[in-house]
Every structure is written in C-alpha cells, then in structure tokens.
Amino acid sequence: MTRSLVLALLLATPGFAADPAAELKALLAVGKEGGGNAEAAAAWKRLVAAGPDALVPTLTAFDNATPAAANWLRSAVSAIADAESLAKRPLPADALKAFVKDDQRMPAARRIAYELYAAAVPAEASDLLAGLVNDPEPELRRDAIAERLSRAAKASPEALKAAQNELIGFARDRDQLESLTQALAKSGVKFNKTTHLNYVTQWLVAGPFENADGAGYAKAYPPEAAVDPKAEYAGKLGPVTWKPLQSGDEYGTINLNAELGKVKSAIVYAFAAVESPAATPIEVRATSPNALQVFVNGTKVYDRSAYHNGSWADAHVAKATLKAGRNEVLVKVCQDDQKPAWAQGWEFAVRLCDATGGRVPLKQLLTTPAGESRVVPLGDLKPAPAPETK
Amino acid sequence: MTRTLTATLTLLATLFGGAVVAADWPGFRGTGTGVSVETNLPTGFSATSGLRWKATLPGRGVSGVVTHGTRVYVTASSGTRDDRLHVLCFDAATGAKLWHRQLAATGNTAAHPDTCMAAPTPVADATGVYALFASGDVAAFDADGTLRWYRSLVGDYPTITNQVGMASSPVLADGKLVVPMDNYGDSFLAALDLKTGRNLWKTSRSAEANWATPAVRKLADGGSEILFPGRDLAAYDGATGAKKWSAKLPGGIASPSVAGDFLLTPGGGVSASKLGVDGVTELWKSPRLQTGMTSPVVADGKVYGVTSAGVLLCVDAATGKVDWDFRVKGRFSASPVVADGKLYLFSDEGKLIAVKLGSEPEVLAESATGERGQATPAISGGAIFLRGDKSLFCVGAK
Numbered sequence: 001m002t003r004s005l006v007l008a009l010l011l012a013t014p015g016f017a018a019d020p021a022a023e024l025k026a027l028l029a030v031g032k033e034g035g036g037n038a039e040a041a042a043a044w045k046r047l048v049a050a051g052p053d054a055l056v057p058t059l060t061a062f063d064n065a066t067p068a069a070a071n072w073l074r075s076a077v078s079a080i081a082d083a084e085s086l087a088k089r090p091l092p093a094d095a096l097k098a099f100v101k102d103d104q105r106m107p108a109a110r111r112i113a114y115e116l117y118a119a120a121v122p123a124e125a126s127d128l129l130a131g132l133v134n135d136p137e138p139e140l141r142r143d144a145i146a147e148r149l150s151r152a153a154k155a156s157p158e159a160l161k162a163a164q165n166e167l168i169g170f171a172r173d174r175d176q177l178e179s180l181t182q183a184l185a186k187s188g189v190k191f192n193k194t195t196h197l198n199y200v201t202q203w204l205v206a207g208p209f210e211n212a213d214g215a216g217y218a219k220a221y222p223p224e225a226a227v228d229p230k231a232e233y234a235g236k237l238g239p240v241t242w243k244p245l246q247s248g249d250e251y252g253t254i255n256l257n258a259e260l261g262k263v264k265s266a267i268v269y270a271f272a273a274v275e276s277p278a279a280t281p282i283e284v285r286a287t288s289p290n291a292l293q294v295f296v297n298g299t300k301v302y303d304r305s306a307y308h309n310g311s312w313a314d315a316h317v318a319k320a321t322l323k324a325g326r327n328e329v330l331v332k333v334c335q336d337d338q339k340p341a342w343a344q345g346w347e348f349a350v351r352l353c354d355a356t357g358g359r360v361p362l363k364q365l366l367t368t369p370a371g372e373s374r375v376v377p378l379g380d381l382k383p384a385p386a387p388e389t390k
Numbered sequence: 391m392t393r394t395l396t397a398t399l400t401l402l403a404t405l406f407g408g409a410v411v412a413a414d415w416p417g418f419r420g421t422g423t424g425v426s427v428e429t430n431l432p433t434g435f436s437a438t439s440g441l442r443w444k445a446t447l448p449g450r451g452v453s454g455v456v457t458h459g460t461r462v463y464v465t466a467s468s469g470t471r472d473d474r475l476h477v478l479c480f481d482a483a484t485g486a487k488l489w490h491r492q493l494a495a496t497g498n499t500a501a502h503p504d505t506c507m508a509a510p511t512p513v514a515d516a517t518g519v520y521a522l523f524a525s526g527d528v529a530a531f532d533a534d535g536t537l538r539w540y541r542s543l544v545g546d547y548p549t550i551t552n553q554v555g556m557a558s559s560p561v562l563a564d565g566k567l568v569v570p571m572d573n574y575g576d577s578f579l580a581a582l583d584l585k586t587g588r589n590l591w592k593t594s595r596s597a598e599a600n601w602a603t604p605a606v607r608k609l610a611d612g613g614s615e616i617l618f619p620g621r622d623l624a625a626y627d628g629a630t631g632a633k634k635w636s637a638k639l640p641g642g643i644a645s646p647s648v649a650g651d652f653l654l655t656p657g658g659g660v661s662a663s664k665l666g667v668d669g670v671t672e673l674w675k676s677p678r679l680q681t682g683m684t685s686p687v688v689a690d691g692k693v694y695g696v697t698s699a700g701v702l703l704c705v706d707a708a709t710g711k712v713d714w715d716f717r718v719k720g721r722f723s724a725s726p727v728v729a730d731g732k733l734y735l736f737s738d739e740g741k742l743i744a745v746k747l748g749s750e751p752e753v754l755a756e757s758a759t760g761e762r763g764q765a766t767p768a769i770s771g772g773a774i775f776l777r778g779d780k781s782l783f784c785v786g787a788k
Contacts, residue, residue, distance in 0.1 A: 305597075306551045307574075309553045310554055
C-alpha cells in the first residue's frame with residue numbers, strides 16, 4: 001500500500017482530523033446557555049477520533065478558552081487518554097513533558113499534561129514535579145513541595161529542616177502552611193503566615209448601618225461614595241464614626257461581634273489604604289460568613305448576597321488592578337436577622353495577593369480619625385494581651 | 391370507616407401493593423421512590439463472598455450510583471480544592487471501567503466538609519447519563535462516553551451561590567432534563583434539551599438554599615408535573631415550567647416521593663397528601679418521622695424513615711400511625727431503599743444493613759465496606775451498588 005493511499009484512506013475516515021484547528025475553533029466558540037453546543041458536539045467527536053496527535057493542540061487551546069470551553073477541551077483530552085489507556089498504547093510523553101515545562105501555557109492545561117505524563121512515565125515524572133515548587137498551577141505547586149519534602153525526609157533530618165525552611169515560602173495552601181509552620185516551630189523557627197499571605201490586619205471601621213430585611217445590602221451608604229475618616233454618619237443605633245480596628249488573628253480575622261457588639265440586621269464598612277510600588281493585578285481574597293461587597297479604588301469588584309452558608313478560607317475571590325501609589329479597599333460586611341446559633345457570625349478577613357495566593361509588595365497607609373498618617377508593613381498584628389498574673 | 395379513609399386505603403393498596411418501578415436505577419432513589427422490583431437480592435456480603443466486584447474511584451462523592459441496562463454510572467470529585475469532576479461508567483456484570491471523563495468546576499467549590507461537588511446524583515436513560523455537580527457544571531455523555539453537551543450554569547448565571555454545597559439532583563421529565571438550582575443568588579428550576587443542553591424553560595425560584603430533589607408526577611394526559619419543595623411545595627408544568635399551584639408543605643433537605651396521587655413530603659416530620667388537580671389534601675402528618683437528610687420510602691402500605699441517629703420507624707401509610715420503631719447502629723445520610731421484602735440502610739460508617747420487613751423488624755445482615763460512605767444505595771440487576779468514599783461496591787452473586 002502506498003503512502004498516498006494510506007493518507008487518502010485516513011482522510012476518508014470520518015473521524016480523522018489532520019489539523020484539528022476547525023474542531024478546536026468550534027469548541028472554543030461555545031457560548032452562554034448552551035449556544036454552539038450542537039456544533040461543538042460534532043467537533044468533539046472528530047477531535048477525539050484524531051487520537052493522541054490532537055492532545056497537545058487541544059491543551060494549547062486552553063490559552064483562549066472560557067471556563068466552559070475549557071471543559072469541552074478537558075473532556076476531549078480525557079477521552080483521548082482514556083481510549084489510549086484501554087488500548088494499552090503509550091501517550092506522547094516527550095511532547096507532554098515539553099508542554100508541562102512551557103510556562104507560557106495555561107496552568108490548568110499544564111496540570112493535565114503533567115498527569116498524563118506521570119501516567120506514561122511515572123519514574124521520570126517525579127523529577128519534573130520536583131522542579132515546580134513555584135508553579136502558578138496550585139496543585140502542581142502543592143505536589144511539588146510535597147515531593148521535595150518527601151525526598152528531603154528520606155535524605156536526612158538536616159536536609160528535611162533545610163527543605164522546610166526553603167519551601168514554606170512557596171506554600172500557599174493553609175493546611176500545607178500549617179504543617180510546615182509547626183514543623184519549623186519544633187526547630188525554633190518562627191514563620192509569619194500573616195505577612196506571607198498578605199492579610200490586611202488594620203482597618204477603619206464604620207457602622208452599624210441599617211440592614212432590616214436585607215435592604216441595606218443594595219443601599220449605597222455614604223462610605224461607598226467616598227471615605228472621609230473624620231466623617232460622621234447616621235447609623236442604625238445612632239451617629240457612626242470611623243474606628244480603627246486591628247486584628248490579632250494570624251489569618252487576619254476582624255470579629256465585628258466582639259468589636260462593635262452583637263447587632264443583627266446591620267452593615268459595617270471596613271476601609272484600608274495600601275501603597276503599591278507599581279501598577280499590578282491582584283486578587284482580593286476574603287473569608288466571611290456574611291454577605292459581602294468589595295470595592296477597590298471606588299469600583300465594586302465583588303458582591304455576594306448569601307448569609308451564613310460557610311466561612312471557608314478564601315471563599316470569596318475578586319480580581320482587581322492596583323495602581324502605583326495609594327489604593328483604597330472598602331469592604332461592606334452585612335449581617336442578617338437569622339436567630340439560629342450558626343447564623344450569629346459577623347466577621348471578615350481580607351488579603352491582597354497575586355494569582356497564586358502569594359504575597360505582593362504592599363504597605364499599609366494608616367490614617368487615624370484624627371487625620372494622622374503613617375506607613376506600616378502590611379500584616380501587623382495587634383499584640384497579644386499580656387498573660388494575667390496573680 | 392369514612393369514605394375518605396376507604397378511598398385512601400384503596401389508593402394505597404393499588405399503589406404500594408407492589409412497587410411499580412423498573413429494574414434499572416436511573417436516578418436519585420431509582421425512579422424517585424427508593425423502591426425496586428428486583429427480587430432474589432442478597433442481604434449482605436463478607437470479605438470472602440457476596441461481592442460481585444469492587445472498583446476504585448478517583449474521588450469522593452455523596453451522589454448515588456445510577457444504572458441503565460448494563461451500564462453503571464457514578465460521579466466523583468477530587469483535588470485539594472475539590473474542583474476536579476469525574477464521570478465514570480462501569481460494566482454492571484464485571485465492574486470493568488468502560489470510560490472516565492473529567493471536567494473542572496467552574497463555580498465556587500467551598501462546601502461543608504460533609505459534602506462535596508459530586509453531591510447531586512446523575513440521571514441516566516437509554517442514551518447515556520446526565521451529570522450535575524454542586525459547582526453548577528452539568529454535562530451529558532452518551533453511553534459510550536461521547537460528550538453530547540456541557541453547560542457551566544455559573545458561567546451563565548454568575549450569582550449562583552450556596553457555600554454549604556448544593557445537592558439537589560436532576561430528574562428526567564417530559565422528555566427534558568430538569569435541573570434544580572435553588573440557591574442564594576440566581577435561583578431557578580430549568581428544563582434543558584436532552585440533545586443540546588439548551589434551556590427549554592427556566593423558572594425563577596426564591597433565593598434560598600435547597601437540597602431536595604424534585605419529584606415527577608405523571609399526569610393522565612401524558613404530561614408531567616414537577617413537584618419541588620422549598621418554603622412551600624410548588625408544582626410546575628413539565629412542558630412549560632409554569633407554576634401551577636403551591637401548598638404549605640415546607641421542605642428543602644430530604645426529598646418528596648410521588649406514587650400516583652399519593653405524595654410524601656419530609657420537612658419537620660413527614661406529611662402524606664393526596665394530590666389533586668390544583669393542590670393537595672393532607673392525609674396525615676407524622677412529627678415522629680424526623681428523617682433529617684434521608685428521604686422516607688413507601689412500600690407495601692408502609693412508610694419507612696430513618697433518623698440521622700439511626701432510629702428506623704415504620705408508619706402506616708394510610709393513617710400515619712407508628713407501627714414500630716427500631717434502633718440501628720450508625721449515622722445516616724443515605725436514604726433507605728426497599729426491594730425484595732427487605733429494607734436496606736447504608737450508614738455513614740459504610741455498613742450495609744438489611745432489615746426484613748414485617749410486623750416486627752429483623753436485621754438480616756450487617757456488612758462492612760470498610761470505608762465511609764454517604765450515598766444512597768442503588769438496586770439493579772440482582773445486585774446492590776454501594777458507593778464509598780474511595781470505592782464502588784457491587785454486592786451480588788457473580
């Protein structure tokens with residue numbers, strides 16, 4: 001059989017896609033509410049039928065994919081890999097490795113490529129993984145740190161301690177940070193998680209404002225227009241002024257019930273100014289059980305009107321861009337009127353970080369209600385109270 | 391005996407003398423009742439016998455197993471952020487994995503530790519499986535694993551949020567996939583086209599959390615009515631999504647059951663009602679049937695419910711009178727299921743407990759999977775399917 005005949009037969013095969021560009025274009029074109037799904041479904045079949053040759057182009061297409069389109073791509077990759085696994089055919093390990101190492105590609109696609117590579121050549125994959133401790137993809141980063149720690153633990157106690165010292169700076173996940181912090185503490189090494197995670201620990205707080213029947217959530221009280229530290233507002237319980245509060249919690253929590261008294265159907269605004277050395281994209285990551293709105297430099301970047309359905313770390317994430325110099329962050333923390341014990345929390349914590357959850361070089365600009373200004377490091381905690389003596 | 395009671399008893403004898411469900415177990419609690427017509431079922435298994443097969447799963451799930459024909463479908467979620475979504479298909483006879491497809495969560499994955507993104511039970515038909523995840527991702531796969539369509543509901547409606555974790559399962563009705571999406575943001579019930587996933591209708595709901603799965607009532611004219619609890623129980627036209635009526639039957643955690651005109655609604659106890667054209671007539675309410683997260687099951691004229699702490703109650707379906715109660719060991723998130731004269735419980739600790747039904751309950755067997763599990767068991771093909779946190783167990787003769 002001649003090569004041209006083979007090629008002709010391949011091209012005649014309905015599922016064959018010599019160049020998957022048309023198929024990928026259809027997958028990338030899926031829109032809202034299922035728009036483009038019919039065309040994408042036909043393209044998905046042809047793409048998967050193309051087999052392993054379509055893997056890298058499909059992973060590369062993540063660069064231009066919406067989250068919905070990325071799932072069309074992801075499922076196609078898993079279908080191709082699944083078929084090859086069932087047929088006991090090897091995946092293109094070298095191409096997958098090169099893709100993992102290409103940090104210009106989308107992190108999520110690189111993670112998929114890594115897993116396929118690890119399935120193909122598990123013995124070599126751990127070496128690749130060990131070099132990814134500063135990877136933008138959170139699971140690669142996490143697993144790379146774990147791999148390096150595992151290797152160090154097998155080497156010697158000294159190697160493990162050195163690795164813990166080195167790697168904690170790359171850690172982002174709270175459980176991994178806690179584990180490393182505790183391990184280092186046993187060696188007498190203190191690690192400051194608050195500054196590492198860039199929690200804003202000092203705020204000017206104004207409130208409570210009225211939130212009867214939840215109506216205050218949509219009402220723009222004066223602080224949303226501008227923050228004047230000397231201003232006095234009409235509050236829910238009387239005149240309201242800005243009050244400085246500083247967290248004593250290493251994860252930056254401000255407990256409003258403790259600070260302002262337990263008030264239901266209420267709203268508090270928390271204000272902080274930070275100084276950035278340059279314009280930079282950031283993520284505002286908040287932890288709170290309350291309905292929340294976040295404004296950066298006067299622009300609302302996040303709102304969530306749900307009350308008391310969890311207070312998971314970093315559950316609220318907003319993207320924003322800081323300008324060089326002074327930037328203002330305003331958080332609206334809303335409490336409802338529910339009576340069960342699980343609905344009493346009124347608190348928040350906010351950190352300003354990069355896309356990996358890591359530190360960005362910011363300083364806090366403190367302005368007191370008296371008008372005094374000073375620059376302090378971000379993440380300063382309120383000193384713990386001195387132990388009582390008898 | 392009053393006319394009403396006579397009519398009710400006649401109705402129940404007709405409806406529950408023998409449960410009318412197919413041997414497939416296509417959705418949450420099978421066809422929505424938790425009852426199967428399967429017979430000759432095992433009572434349990436041991437380390438050396440009674441297990442047809444066991445398969446490793448790539449992640450956790452409180453979603454139930456579903457079956458259609460020889461296919462067994464299950465969902466899972468994994469990853470540090472619980473954002474890796476899996477849909478798997480196994481051969482019912484051998485446990486061979488036929489395919490495994492992966493997606494990523496596009497919505498928020500924060501949730502109570504007792505649940506996860508693989509919480510809604512998928513639903514299957516002859517063409518394949520429809521999988522909804524708590525992150526608002528929904529996909530349809532053909533039986534051979536071909537992706538038919540995918541939707542990111544949070545991409546479409548960005549304010550969707552429930553960080554306790556959503557768990558309502560989709561149902562098939564009126565030739566459509568009905569997706570319950572009650573939450574604190576854009577809250578709705580929607581019907582999606584089986585072939586494309588596009589909206590056929592979308593009806594707004596109160597912005598509140600809800601973990602219950604709608605019940606489907608088939609109407610005499612061939613249409614269907616979707617009965618969905620919440621602050622009230624509301625009935626929606628399966629063809630248009632229009633709200634037809636509502637009744638003061640609050641719920642939102644455990645799920646209702648419908649058989650003909652008989653409706654069972656859990657919520658502050660359990661209520662039994664007779665469905666009419668534009669509402670319900672309450673037959674009885676049993677405050678003692680506090681079933682927590684589990685949904686009660688009706689079989690042979692009796693209602694069975696288990697509390698989260700393990701009190702199994704049997705209530706007369708005609709009168710609501712408690713016939714007996716019985717304590718079993720364990721905590722229960724999974725709903726009880728009934729088949730072959732037996733009631734099966736699956737405890738959070740991973741124990742299958744088979745109870746012989748009758749005037750006095752009798753535990754026939756207790757079998758341990760050895761791993762935690764919260765999913766309602768499935769019954770199909772002479773076997774009981776149990777889903778643990780790590781494994782899928784098929785209990786039945788080889």
